[in-house]
Amino acid sequence: MLALMQYYLSKDFTVFLARSAEEALEVLQREQLHAVVSDQNLGDGLMGVDLLKRVSELQPHAARILVTASQKLEDAQKAINEARVNHFLTKPFTEQELKNTVGQAVHNAALVAIRDKMVQELKEQLGLRPAKPAAGRSPPSSTRIKTVEPRAPDARGGANQSLIPESERLAFRDGLTGLYNHRYFQEALSAGLLSARRREQKLMLVLVDIDGFRRFNLSRGYAEGDKLLRRVAQLVTELMEDPVTHARSDNSSEIAARYDWDVFGVVLCNADVERARTYAEKLRKAVEELDFPEGTGGGQGEVTVSAAISVFPDPARSEQDLISFAEKALRASKLVGPNRVVIATQG
Template sequence: MPVLLALLYVLCHGMVVAFWPGTAGGGSFVFLVAAPLLAAAACLLRARRDRAALGWRATALALLLWAGGMGVNMIDALGAGRANITPTASLLLYVLYGVPLVFILARARRERWSISLIDGGMAALLGVLFFVHTRSFADRIDVDSHALALMQRMFDIQNLCIAAFAVVRWLAGDVPERRVFFRALALYALAYLGVAFYINHYTAEQSFGAYNDLLIDVPFLLLALLALRRAPVPGGVLHPQLSRLVQAGGPIILPLLLLVVGTLVVDHARALALAGFVVATLGFGLRSTLLQSDLLARQAALDRLAHQDGLTGVANRRQFDTLLQAEWNRARRSGAALALLLVDIDHFKAFNDAHGHPAGDRCLRAVAAVLQSTAGRAADSVARYGGEEFAVIVPASTLSGVLALAERLRLAVEALTLPEGPVSISIGVGYLHPPAMASADQLLADADAGLYAAKRAGRNQVVLHARVLDDGSSGEGVIDC
């Protein structure tokens, strides 16, 4: 149905051109203004239900600017405008049409609003510089036979850049919804490039109201159809390496264009050219600083995720292995003692089955918080060993101090008041002094043996399995709670 309506729109436009003759082409202007407005409405409608909403809204803004330019052309053609204002106004609107498109094409995804604001400022200044340069040709059309061709070439360059950037962003898309948007924008931009080139270079001498006006409808109607189309969202990435390259190099587009266009206008607008150079340099530097700050923050967050258990907030198993080996190496060099506590929540599977996984998660978080707060020394490290098991590394402590800590941990957890009822823990203690006589794996095995003995003895207690004690003896001891 939308395709039939688009064909009907072009047919009606052709009938108006055929049966409403006149050099001004007033009837044709109605369709030329309505086509981009319909496309803008379709883009805004799509933005209400799409993850690439910013892109669709930016495109709608561009289309509104273009429709404004055509509306000013209509006023001028109908003789209702002022000769010294309306041509300049229409030229400005046609130039500014490209600003939202360049902004969205240069913008990387997931950027903070301050970076987008910097990009928006650079895009706006780029439009002003482009307008100043294009107007310098428009002002000389009556006295310079090459001025019109140069102005047309500038618009060709603008349209070509938009189409090329859109195609690249389409091919490099790594988010399905954004790839759909850039595909629609690329197809529209390519159609607009072809139509604008033909109109500007082959029918420039003709006034509005001719049959070639029907071609101008095509890109806008195509975009409206693509925006309204409910196509399946593609999966995967077409070109992963190109995607990474575009994400990394996209931010340089606006500063580079500012420098290029600033160079073009330096002869007839030196102050604006200088402003372009300064904004390009400072804008790129500032956005790079903000982006680097974001990257450092994300890296810190990733580091925390890599070393921290997501549920309980204590160290995860990978970090535990690293910490245990580091403490083992330190104890071996210094000759100090090293202890390891393995903690298991008693009957946790039954607790989970009876109260559900959300309650089990709350229990794990509560036990982890108690262990973290009770193991008060900065040198002591608490980690989630796996499932309902936790580990506490206790360096450079006497055996009596380690056992006292284990007992404090047991009593603190036993005193927990959970909505589902009380919980308890069993603790296995491994202790090496001096540690050079065994290994970190042996310490872990001793703590595991102590934990197994605690469970076998009835749970809710601390069991010591020490390889070598302070007095040089070996053995396994049970702390009766």
């Protein structure tokens, strides 16, 4: 099984093969990894959970994937509690299941690396601590893997802001809305595209613009404008749910950010046009029905949004295409009229 996994994964990742827990620990000592995959039964009485627990201690940001034949809830709970395992591969699994699981884990790890880099840069700028790279460790690479799955950043922002460390908030959160800021959005979009290419999946970019926001600011005042931005940002994240089950998604591949002054950006990985359109229409309708200022009963219909959806890999082929096509579609839509959702076409 090891040789087969290496064959499938080496097409997209640099793979370090370890035939024992001892060899795996040697690799962990000399290489910086984004993911570690371990069978539950390692032989000689050793268990995969024990190895992954050591992984969580040595390289806490490395994703951890446990390969197991067990479907017992108590086994999964032990793996989650003791080794912080958040990805499982149940035997027998297909090549596609293996690639999807590892690909998602590496993508999550890349986002965590981006987050930590931004926090570290901010701390250095503020003089909180000097930059000290770990001795004997090479810098993280999204193409390096041993075995898989880090804790992903909260894709929502906005909620539970008091639980976010101040350094993290300053580094990649927008101060007004609590969503991710523009820089993190760009980094996450790049990571999402890399993952989508590897896994041959679609990626949707949704840009949401508050119609007539400048006029609203002038007539109501900037304080009310800030309240409106926060309220729309809240809706942007609340409505990021599965369109079939209507359950809130915890998938870190869904990133919501404040893209510009009155524009929000949403990245939906491994989603189709219908998923993006359903989300954008629900958001448009929710804003249209917004009673703002809240409690007045007379504000419905005063605030609206326009949204543009850009699709990778067709027609957009790159990050620049995704953004350019969405921005052009948004501008063209506003010339026709506000309060609508459009699909971006090439150019």
